[in-house]
Structures are given as C-alpha cells and as structure tokens.
Amino acid sequence: MTPETLDLLRKVDTPTVCNAIEVIEGKRGFDRYTRGTILSSDPTASALVGRARTAKIAAIAPPEEVTEVIKARRMDYYRHMATGPRPALAVVEDLDGENAVGAFWGEINTNVHKGFGLAGTLTNGVMRDLGDLPEGYPVLAGSIGPSHAFVHVREIGTPVTVFGLTIADGDLVHADRHGALVIPEPYIASIAAAIAKMQKTEAIVLDAARAPGFDFETFEAAWSAFEKART
Known part of the structure; x- marks a missing residue:
C-alpha cells in the first residue's frame, strides 16, 4: 500500500x-463487514486503517489459570x-459477547496502545473513561461501562469475530463510526482508483440534486x- 493510498483511506469513510470494493468486483454482494451498531469514542475521528493485531479477552468470571500464567500472557499480549x-490497530474480541462487562479500554490501556503506535481499537467489548481517552486514538466498541470486572487475556494473534466479522491477525482493516470491513489483499493496489471512479459517478446525481431547479426530469436524466x- 502506497502512502498516497493510505492517506486516501484515512480520509474516506x-x-x-x-x-x-463493489466497484472492483463489478457487482453487489461483498460481505466482509460488521453487522449491528458500533459505538465510537470519537465520532469525528478519521477512519482507522491498518493491519489487525488480534486478541481475545473475557471478564465476567475470574480466570481459572494460575496467576503466573495470566500475568505472562498479558505481557505476551502487550508484546504482540x-x-x-x-x-495497525488493536482488534480484540470480548468472549463474553452481549454480556460483556469488563472495560478493557479505559484511560490507561488506550494510552499504552497509542504509545505502541497503534491507530485505535476495534472491539465488541466495553470502553470507559470517555472524557480521559487520548486524542487521536479512537475506540470502536460494543458498549460503555464503569468496571473492568475480571478482565484478562485469553488468546493472542488468533482469528477473532467482532460484530459478525471474522478478522485474522494481519488483515487490512478499515473502520469508523459506521463499522468495519476487511480489504482483500488483491484489492489494495486498485482501491484508490475504485474510490475515484465511485465518487465521480455519484457526483452525477449529487450535483444535479444540489443544483437550483432540480426536478423529476432532471433526476431521471441524471x-x-x-x-x-x-x-
């Protein structure tokens, strides 16, 4: 991916x-995107674009493994x-799903991940400390809550599923307040041209609709x- 393509992807939703991607495929039906509503810690933020760094967590119940194992896995998580x-961005599945209660994404953890050079977080889990999250590090999450509960890392670098979308470690992800998708590897080289073509064709209708005197006949022609x- 060229710097120009990366810059473009950060600017578009x-x-x-x-x-x-449907322009590239020449048809509708692309389905590697999230389902449902996602909450954004910063709805005005630019899109998250990068390679997924994946992990799985849980928080409802205390971990059953010995403390030394849990601590070592947590350090392995941060190393990853x-x-x-x-x-890159953190893509973390909360195995508690709709019952998630452990806010892994608060003031401390977001600052740590931002310091690691990550662009933001995509998770089906919980976020908190909304007034104290670092600028320039958006979190796209499933819910908001006050507690970290018994949050602990379960897996690192394995495929995860968030909002119905399965993402492998290293997948190229584009995400914003609307949701997220995986850009297939073969499409990276042509995605910028496809965006330009799509915007040019959409302008035919949009320019007409925004012009004075727009009516049905003008719409039909456009x-x-x-x-x-x-x-």
Missing part, C-alpha cells in the same frame, strides 16, 4: 470503501501489540447517466 507491521457511468 467505511461506507465509501465498501462501495469501492507493540510489534508487527504498521499502520440517474440514467449515473447508471451508464457505473457499469
């Missing part, structure tokens, strides 16, 4: 990238997050031109 390709341009 996730629905735009989703549509651009601190290393690997960049740009829509016809739009359909021809996108085929």
Whole structure:
C-alpha cells in the first residue's frame, strides 16, 4: 500500500470503501463487514486503517489459570501489540459477547496502545473513561461501562469475530463510526482508483440534486447517466 493510498483511506469513510470494493468486483454482494451498531469514542475521528493485531479477552468470571500464567500472557499480549507491521490497530474480541462487562479500554490501556503506535481499537467489548481517552486514538466498541470486572487475556494473534466479522491477525482493516470491513489483499493496489471512479459517478446525481431547479426530469436524466457511468 502506497502512502498516497493510505492517506486516501484515512480520509474516506467505511461506507465509501465498501462501495469501492463493489466497484472492483463489478457487482453487489461483498460481505466482509460488521453487522449491528458500533459505538465510537470519537465520532469525528478519521477512519482507522491498518493491519489487525488480534486478541481475545473475557471478564465476567475470574480466570481459572494460575496467576503466573495470566500475568505472562498479558505481557505476551502487550508484546504482540507493540510489534508487527504498521499502520495497525488493536482488534480484540470480548468472549463474553452481549454480556460483556469488563472495560478493557479505559484511560490507561488506550494510552499504552497509542504509545505502541497503534491507530485505535476495534472491539465488541466495553470502553470507559470517555472524557480521559487520548486524542487521536479512537475506540470502536460494543458498549460503555464503569468496571473492568475480571478482565484478562485469553488468546493472542488468533482469528477473532467482532460484530459478525471474522478478522485474522494481519488483515487490512478499515473502520469508523459506521463499522468495519476487511480489504482483500488483491484489492489494495486498485482501491484508490475504485474510490475515484465511485465518487465521480455519484457526483452525477449529487450535483444535479444540489443544483437550483432540480426536478423529476432532471433526476431521471441524471440517474440514467449515473447508471451508464457505473457499469
């Protein structure tokens, strides 16, 4: 991925990238995206773009393994997050699912991950300390809560599933307040051209709709031109 493509991907929203992938594929049906509503700690933030650094956590019940194992795995987790390709984001599955109560993503952990050079976090779990999270490190989460409960790391670097989307460690992820998707590797080289084509064809309808005197006849002509341009 070139620096120019990375810069573009950070500037556009996730629905735009989703549509651009359909331009590449020449049809509807791309489905490597999240389902449901995601909460954003900073809805005005730029999109998260980067390679996934994955892990799984749980928090409802105390860990059953010995303390030394839990502590060692936690350090292995932070080592994993601190290393690997960049740009990157933390993608963490909370195994407690809809019953998640442990806010792994508060003031301390977000500052640590930002310090590691990560762009942000995508999780189906819980976030807290909303007024104290570091600027420039958005968290996209499943819920907000006050407690960390018994949060502990279960797995590191394995495939995770968040909001119905399975993401492998190293997948290229694009995410914002709308949700997240995985950009297939073969599409990286052509995604910028696909975004440009999509925006150009959408402008046919948008420019007409925003112009004075817009009516059905104008719409019909613009829509016809739009359909021809996108085929």
